[in-house]
Amino acid sequence: MTMKENYFSDESVPLELLRKxxxxxxxxxxxxxxxxxxxADPDFTVCPPIQEALVRYVREGVMSxxxxxxxLDFRExxxxxxxxxxxxxxxxxNVFATDSAASGMAVVARAFLGAEDExxxxxxxxxxxxxxxxxxxxxxxxxxxxRGTTAEQFVAGMEAAITPRTKMLWLCxxxxxxxxxxxxxxxxxxxxxxxRKGLKIVSDEIWSDIVYEPHKHVATASLSxxxxxxxxxxxxxxxxxxLAGLRVGCLICTDPEWKKEIVKVSDAExxxxxxxxxxxxxxxxxxRDSREWLAEFVRHLQSQRDYTVDRLRGWPGVKVxxxxxxxxxxxxxxxLDKDGDSERLCARLRDEAKVALVPGLPRWFGQGSSxxxxxxxxxxxxxLKEAFDRLEPVVRRIAAG
Amino acid sequence: MTMKENYFSDESVPLELLRKxxxxxxxxxxxxxxxxxxxADPDFTVCPPIQEALVRYVREGVMSxxxxxxxLDFRExxxxxxxxxxxxxxxxxNVFATDSAASGMAVVARAFLGAEDExxxxxxxxxxxxxxxxxxxxxxxxxxxxRGTTAEQFVAGMEAAITPRTKMLWLCxxxxxxxxxxxxxxxxxxxxxxxRKGLKIVSDEIWSDIVYEPHKHVATASLSxxxxxxxxxxxxxxxxxxLAGLRVGCLICTDPEWKKEIVKVSDAExxxxxxxxxxxxxxxxxxRDSREWLAEFVRHLQSQRDYTVDRLRGWPGVKVxxxxxxxxxxxxxxxLDKDGDSERLCARLRDEAKVALVPGLPRWFGQGSSxxxxxxxxxxxxxLKEAFDRLEPVVRRIAAG
Numbered sequence: 001m002t003m004k005e006n007y008f009s010d011e012s013v014p015l016e017l018l019r020k021x022x023x024x025x026x027x028x029x030x031x032x033x034x035x036x037x038x039x040a041d042p043d044f045t046v047c048p049p050i051q052e053a054l055v056r057y058v059r060e061g062v063m064s065x066x067x068x069x070x071x072l073d074f075r076e077x078x079x080x081x082x083x084x085x086x087x088x089x090x091x092x093x094n095v096f097a098t099d100s101a102a103s104g105m106a107v108v109a110r111a112f113l114g115a116e117d118e119x120x121x122x123x124x125x126x127x128x129x130x131x132x133x134x135x136x137x138x139x140x141x142x143x144x145x146x147r148g149t150t151a152e153q154f155v156a157g158m159e160a161a162i163t164p165r166t167k168m169l170w171l172c173x174x175x176x177x178x179x180x181x182x183x184x185x186x187x188x189x190x191x192x193x194x195x196r197k198g199l200k201i202v203s204d205e206i207w208s209d210i211v212y213e214p215h216k217h218v219a220t221a222s223l224s225x226x227x228x229x230x231x232x233x234x235x236x237x238x239x240x241x242x243l244a245g246l247r248v249g250c251l252i253c254t255d256p257e258w259k260k261e262i263v264k265v266s267d268a269e270x271x272x273x274x275x276x277x278x279x280x281x282x283x284x285x286x287x288r289d290s291r292e293w294l295a296e297f298v299r300h301l302q303s304q305r306d307y308t309v310d311r312l313r314g315w316p317g318v319k320v321x322x323x324x325x326x327x328x329x330x331x332x333x334x335x336l337d338k339d340g341d342s343e344r345l346c347a348r349l350r351d352e353a354k355v356a357l358v359p360g361l362p363r364w365f366g367q368g369s370s371x372x373x374x375x376x377x378x379x380x381x382x383x384l385k386e387a388f389d390r391l392e393p394v395v396r397r398i399a400a401g
Numbered sequence: 402m403t404m405k406e407n408y409f410s411d412e413s414v415p416l417e418l419l420r421k422x423x424x425x426x427x428x429x430x431x432x433x434x435x436x437x438x439x440x441a442d443p444d445f446t447v448c449p450p451i452q453e454a455l456v457r458y459v460r461e462g463v464m465s466x467x468x469x470x471x472x473l474d475f476r477e478x479x480x481x482x483x484x485x486x487x488x489x490x491x492x493x494x495n496v497f498a499t500d501s502a503a504s505g506m507a508v509v510a511r512a513f514l515g516a517e518d519e520x521x522x523x524x525x526x527x528x529x530x531x532x533x534x535x536x537x538x539x540x541x542x543x544x545x546x547x548r549g550t551t552a553e554q555f556v557a558g559m560e561a562a563i564t565p566r567t568k569m570l571w572l573c574x575x576x577x578x579x580x581x582x583x584x585x586x587x588x589x590x591x592x593x594x595x596x597r598k599g600l601k602i603v604s605d606e607i608w609s610d611i612v613y614e615p616h617k618h619v620a621t622a623s624l625s626x627x628x629x630x631x632x633x634x635x636x637x638x639x640x641x642x643x644l645a646g647l648r649v650g651c652l653i654c655t656d657p658e659w660k661k662e663i664v665k666v667s668d669a670e671x672x673x674x675x676x677x678x679x680x681x682x683x684x685x686x687x688x689r690d691s692r693e694w695l696a697e698f699v700r701h702l703q704s705q706r707d708y709t710v711d712r713l714r715g716w717p718g719v720k721v722x723x724x725x726x727x728x729x730x731x732x733x734x735x736x737l738d739k740d741g742d743s744e745r746l747c748a749r750l751r752d753e754a755k756v757a758l759v760p761g762l763p764r765w766f767g768q769g770s771s772x773x774x775x776x777x778x779x780x781x782x783x784x785l786k787e788a789f790d791r792l793e794p795v796v797r798r799i800a801a802g
Contacts, residue, residue, distance in 0.1 A: 046463075046464050061447050062447075131673070247676065
């Protein structure tokens with residue numbers, strides 16, 4: 001792929017299409033004129049190699065049944081990618097194609113958690129971790145985490161939360177919404193503790209391709225053979241390749257018995273569960289032919305991240321740490337509402353500044369999220385600047401009381 | 402669409418691609434040289450309007466999140482289709498996009514059946530009805546049905562099977578594998594009985610576009626307002642439009658409370674469940690722009706059906722009734738194996754005739770299926786002729802002992 005165009009310029013945002021097609025609190029679901037920096041989903045079109053692969057496949061016209069665990073090519077492409085980009089040794093047979101990362105989490109939860117069981121889940125964190133644990137009938141026990149929580153502090157939190165019913169530890173790395181990319185040492189200390197306690201680890205690594213220098217993503221399952229055996233990795237293609245609408249992700253699981261149980265619980269063998277063949281074809285092209293596009297996307301996002309941090313530092317009383325990964329930022333804005341009610345604050349910002357943000361509500365991010373805003377910056381510089389130009393005077397007015 | 406080509410000629414079967422891409426007991430999973438008349442899935446490419454719509458959408462490049470219940474256009478296209486093709490009055494708001502018809506059944510079962518509950522399920526019938534009831538933790542109670550079972554006989558069967566725990570009646574119309582298209586009178590008598598007994602009805606109508614003159618598909622939910630209120634219709638796009646690999650179907654439910662419960666149980670609101678946007682785009686083009694293609698497909702299938710019946714009537718001791726709908730036929734071949742073991746018979750036919758068929762095993766079709774073979778004839782005349790040319794001498798040899 002030669003990069004003749006800039007895929008991330010102001011002109012490259014297909015606003016008219018987004019207003020018709022981008023749901024989940026985004027353009028198609030906002031009042032006229034409102035800029036959504038809401039759901040973590042890019043404002044850009046999918047990269048050319050994905051489009052080419054899809055067009056080629058569609059023109060060939062065969063859309064028959066696919067294998068329950070996913071196309072062999074899909075599973076091989078994922079295994080190669082994991083090896084090449086993060087030294088995570090896995091094979092095609094360890095990969096199970098899932099109908100989104102979220103649905104992958106739901107399958108893992110159903111496979112390994114019963115009604116009496118508990119799972120340790122960091123808080124705050126994206127609601128899907130807690131949600132899928134609870135949907136399986138189990139209890140999600142929060143372990144509080146902040147931007148600066150050390151491994152020792154996190155282990156202490158887990159020690160305080162573990163009970164005889166605790167069966168799993170769920171991690172999110174890079175962390176949405178805190179933007180932390182965990183170091184090898186942090187992860188190792190936490191994962192080794194979990195293995196010692198006999199807990200299975202679910203490592204949500206859907207954000208793992210969106211990491212900014214000098215940080216590097218470390219796959220939990222790459223830490224040691226023993227940790228790998230005890231870990232199910234959740235991966236997806238919506239954040240990195242803008243494929244949320246295609247509903248495709250995967251689970252990686254090196255223990256063959258666990259893998260078998262996961263596939264069985266998913267009900268893929270009966271055809272009740274599965275992933276569209278076109279979505280798998282898109283992913284194969286993403287992983288094999290779109291590395292340059294992704295690198296450029298991350299460079300663009302890093303510059304967006306820096307701009308976002310600069311603008312937020314201009315808000316009265318707001319302190320922010322630049323995200324190390326993800327394209328969301330989670331500033332504490334408690335002082336902007338007298339009750340620290342970020343939902344009311346968000347409504348005001350949407351009405352007065354015409355910018356939609358996600359409030360730090362426990363139902364979205366769990367404990368420790370109140371009084372925060374989550375802002376997604378995966379858009380063009382022009383849209384991001386416009387959003388902050390609108391937000392700033394309103395925030396200043398609010399801060400001034 | 403102008404029909405310049407014959408989409409169903411011998412030359413139109415993309416054998417090389419099918420050998421790589423058609424799974425689920427089909428070309429890609431058979432030994433070299435074996436013709437699969439197995440899974441009910443056509444050997445033809447998807448029709449041009451679907452391909453065009455997909456290419457257009459892919460080129461536009463936006464693959465963002467879609468609404469949890471499906472695109473409005475998708476739901477409107479389904480509602481229009483139901484009205485135009487069978488006089489079934491429903492609205493977009495009654496339609497819920499599902500990740501295949503099978504997954505739709507699984508959602509309905511989970512929505513309305515608990516561990517203590519029972520559902521009446523015809524037998525034989527496609528395994529997915531029983532399977533999804535059982536996957537929900539409930540009990541599937543078989544009600545025996547044959548090609549000629551009258552409504553009175555079926556009601557008598559249900560009367561004998563109903564208990565205080567019975568909550569639902571599941572129907573399959575047109576019936577796979579018996580090929581029956583139920584008449585208005587048959588359906589009405591059965592559905593009215595169910596409504597009187599307070600049972601919810603699930604009507605699997607995935608085969609409803611594959612019906613041969615003079616038969617006509619009657620939607621259960623079109624029988625009366627009261628029956629409509631008590632019915633969830635299961636519909637899909639794999640049999641009619643060859644889209645099995647795209648994983649898309651829908652549920653239609655006119656009771657708003659039931660609909661709400663179904664959507665809730667599916668977990669679509671959280672993004673755990675959903676349907677790829679490209680699959681929905683394919684369906685919109687199928688329903689709005691592919692009627693002529695479908696009509697030609699059914700004409701081709703009718704001729705294939707007639708040919709299949711003729712050839713089967715040449716097998717010693719086999720009596721067959723022509724299917725009124727579906728593209729499968731289910732002859733009783735008990736006399737071809739001394740124990741009536743159709744699995745052993747199928748293995749022999751695959752090894753000696755190089756043709757793969759589906760044995761009438763209880764695990765595939767439930768009670769009443771032993772000693773039968775299921776043969777799919779959704780291929781070209783050339784392939785079908787070759788398959789019967791291979792089968793006939795082997796069957797004669799077997800029959801001669």
